[in-house]
Amino acid sequence: MKTIGFLSFGHWAPSPQSGTRSAGDALLQSIDLAVAAEELGADGAYFRVHHFARQLASPFPLLAAVGAKTSRIEIGTAVIDMRYENPLYMAEDAGAADLIAGGRLQLGISRGSPEQVIDGWRYFGYVPEDGKTDADMGRQHAEIFLRMLAGEGFAEPNPRPMFPNPPGLLRLEPYSEGLRERIWWGAGSDATAVWAAKLGMNLQSSTLKNDETGEPFHVQQARQIRAYRQAWKEADHTREPRVSVSRSIFALVDDRDRAYFGNGSKEQDSVGFIDDMTRAIFGRSYAAEPDALIEQLRKDEGIAEADTLLLTVPNQLGVAYNAHVIEAILKHVAPGLGWR
Template sequence: MKSFGTLSFGHYGPLGGGRQLSAGESMLQAIDLAQGMDDLGVNGISFRVHHFARQQSSPMPLLAAIAARTRHIEMGTGVIDMRYENPLYLAEEAASVDLISGGRLALGVSRGSPETVVRGYEAFGYTGAEDPRGADLARDHFGTFLHAIEGNGIAERDPSSPFGGGSGLQRIEPYSPGLRSRIWWGAGNRETAEWAGRMGVNLMSSTLLTEDRGLPFDILQAEQIDAFRAAWREAGHPGEPRVSVSRSIFPITSAEDELYFGGRQDGDGVGYIDGFRSTFGKTYAAAPDVLVEQLREDAAVMSADTLMLTIPSQLGVAFNLRLVESFARDVAPSLGWIPSTERAPVSLGTA
């Protein structure tokens, strides 16, 4: 495990007991948490993106604010739903944030997860999908997005324009040369992982897979990672791709931790999501020394280079910063982690 970071679902709204967390408070707390994690040398902070829900829906302003307040930490998404995106506008925004941050954007994109509405992307104006879940629409948008951030020409220049004219195709601006190597695809099964490998983007794998073959979750996920890397090599892409996995991991070091997470450690689960029989990863909640041994036995964690901790963002900055600090101090070094403040910034994928 070379790197670790957090994945926040960014929920806001009622917290129970008459307490409320507003959208503004949620974003301001995310910025404060990122700054604290940057000071600790944590490698990354990412946010789930959901439309029509009380979660982050337009992450670029948040990521730009984090970039302005931090020096080392990667900031990203897990994942942006490409069904909803204007791919050229997203390319402009992503390049802007990448340049502001000095090349620290780790942008995770995918088809997205089940929604709270019916085909919400159509309300955004994106229609015509033949796939009932819009997977074809997401991949079409993704292809255009990649073409744009690679610096390829998009629109015909106007030779009579008072702003430069010329001939040929004009690329989008701004352009960030290294951004293409910092794009991740969120894959939920072996087929989409292999597709990501052929496309030459990094792999982001979460705590569920839309398959059930009677195998432990970590074994299924390790097989997915192997298939992704094989597809990358077979496609002839240079260098080594990045791979991240996410886990619910809670070091128990206090009575408060025990109150929230004691007894929550469980095994893999099997259920249905988005119409697919799926396998869900387990929760890890134990003393730090126990966590080290358990994570060393997790085949996918050991295969990936980046581990993302799903954090309970509703519990506030101080609580989550203490949780992350405990993992950084008592667990991560035994898994091979080196703080970002003690090494050169990580370059995701190939340049």
């Protein structure tokens, strides 16, 4: 059995070929797709966060809106770039959105991905400490965020407050109990996956990771997940961790599917460089008739190691088509693999 959700990058373009032509379209269609996915029986609605781009950027208004319009589905991110975040303000936003959703947030955070601008976090007012990198800064922000979500008091109260205070040091409000255990780290390397395990975060592993061995993507990803689980065990955490992987998977069940994805153009891993220095491997996409797709997915070691699968969806093709993509996987593929 697997938890199955979708992951939307929220792309929009003012083009006749796009079904998502404005930022407003991207936000409102994201809400509609989450509602449709819940009705279809999907388990999660996740959204990519990317600054300075025609994509989804500020996640918490969207997460709160989805939370208010749905009742069951998990609502998350994959991922929020912590280099850009004030972790205290973020903890308040996250607590509020989680309370609105009734405790359904699953927040993926990370050091971030290649950017649209040079050092974009500087425009948000953040600069690494001397001798530290921007990645160090992102991890530092993450650690502060986790401490805030734990709900411990840390701020000295005013002796003459406007409103009465509870005794002792004050924590951030609103506080949402349990959210600390629903934070995920998007790991691009084996080392950061191990670091996330030690801090008690769940693991998100996407379709991109550092090429550390030269092996196929899914093999490297499976090794990363096993290293994470071993580190979690050694840390003696008291709960079971969760692990998600992302994939582009399309069941070709009608002529639209075959026209969009039936050319087989991305059925191999690819290798490139990010940040001009890091060799990375990009996982393949899957698109085939359901029976063939089931056999292909059986061989994916990364998916086999994970308990949660996020289906990346082509959001600019519109809500109805993306709901069809999700339904095709749930109906025609997941049962054949024992996921449903």
